[in-house]
């Protein structure tokens with residue numbers, strides 16, 4: 462009996478010694494390691510943690526793997542640790558781990574998704590978590606919260622423009638590949654995507670047909686105000702319908718390795734600031750969704766009119782930073798006053814964040830001759846990068862007669878300077894600028910006999926003839 466008791470006593474003593482060591486050791490090393498952040502202290506309620514700075518006591522957060530509860534005391538049963546596997550990081554506390562939860566760990570706040578993994582580089586409600594998973598307060602305050610999901614970087618088919626050239630950049634007045642070689646985008650603009658004449662020609666094979674001609678870019682005209690545009694009777698249903706048309710179109714272009722311009726097509730609304738509220742949300746949404754797509758280009762205001770450059774610039778200086786928060790390097794196209802003709806006014810007072818920004822010139826060859834061509838030449842001379850995101854060879858109302866002489870002068874000037882050009886428009890509407898004959902009901906695979914004179918001219922130009 463005695464022996465047995467003796468053994469029991471020894472075991473007990475050993476165990477308590479061990480427990481004391483376990484208790485004290487981590488605190489020792491902790492105290493040394495964390496001395497800058499704070500210290501553990503004890504009162505009748507238990508262990509608590511006091512920060513050295515003005516934060517006071519830790520509460521509802523992890524400090525070095527120990528859970529400090531809402532009352533400010535360590536609750537040992539929730540001790541936890543970071544874990545990692547091939548899918549990512551999570552935080553394990555016994556058999557529990559946080560799901561759909563914000564948790565503050567060593568003074569940084571993380572979000573764990575429904576699957577328990579730490580979320581990175583995403584908006585969670587009004588809070589943004591950065592690439593390391595840390596909630597970044599400044600960012601949440603600074604920009605418009607996107608209502609979209611971020612898509613993963615796509616891959617582009619071998620030999621395609623998007624594959625060869627990658628993320629485009631602007632160097633001086635030139636549009637260049639990621640490797641710094643000057644490139645020329647060329648292609649077609651859709652008609653208004655909100656209207657049937659526009660939407661019906663947005664499909665995979667239609668874009669394939671344009672690519673077969675030699676197009677490496679397509680533009681999506683998202684009217685803002687005309688006849689039920691994006692900002693008219695603005696509501697969630699409309700937004701999601703239009704956003705899904707855009708998403709479809711972007712995916713068709715992406716599959717073909719073509720660049721795609723998302724064009725906020727102001728026109729009747731004149732001053733881009735008219736719908737700046739909607740524009741802010743739109744570009745937050747788009748740039749967040751396509752932030753990792755190197756083939757997406759943002760055109761922030763089609764054709765300002767009845768307003769001056771200072772108003773347009775102020776609009777651009779609001780929208781560009783919103784895009785840049787989500788997409789740090791995409792090319793951004795900024796419209797200019799007088800229906801995007803006054804590119805010569807920019808050099809004196811360019812936008813604030815001008816990295817990878819180009820300014821837009823539009824022409825309709827029958828109406829716009831030497832005086833507008835001179836604006837282009839002046840702009841280039843003054844170092845302004847220009848992108849022709851819309852043109853036709855007829856009159857400015859999209860109708861009337863074609864002026865082949867003026868068209869040839871434009872073509873020469875544009876090709877000489879390797880300026881990117883996009884022709885208006887992929888529709889069979891009964892107007893001169895429509896590329897498809899009014900009698901043609903095909904929505905893809907157009908051949909020369911399906912094309913109008915404008916269509917044939919554009920196709921030849923794109924083909925390099």
Ligand code: IDC
Nearest residue numbers: 687728763764800825851857858859890894
């Ligand atoms: C025109 C279309 C026409 C449509 C109209 C709506 O061709 O069918 O009814 O828009 O307002 C532009 C504009 C472009 C115009 C085009 C021709 O960017 O939206 O399209 N144009 O007027 N600038 C100069 C000409």
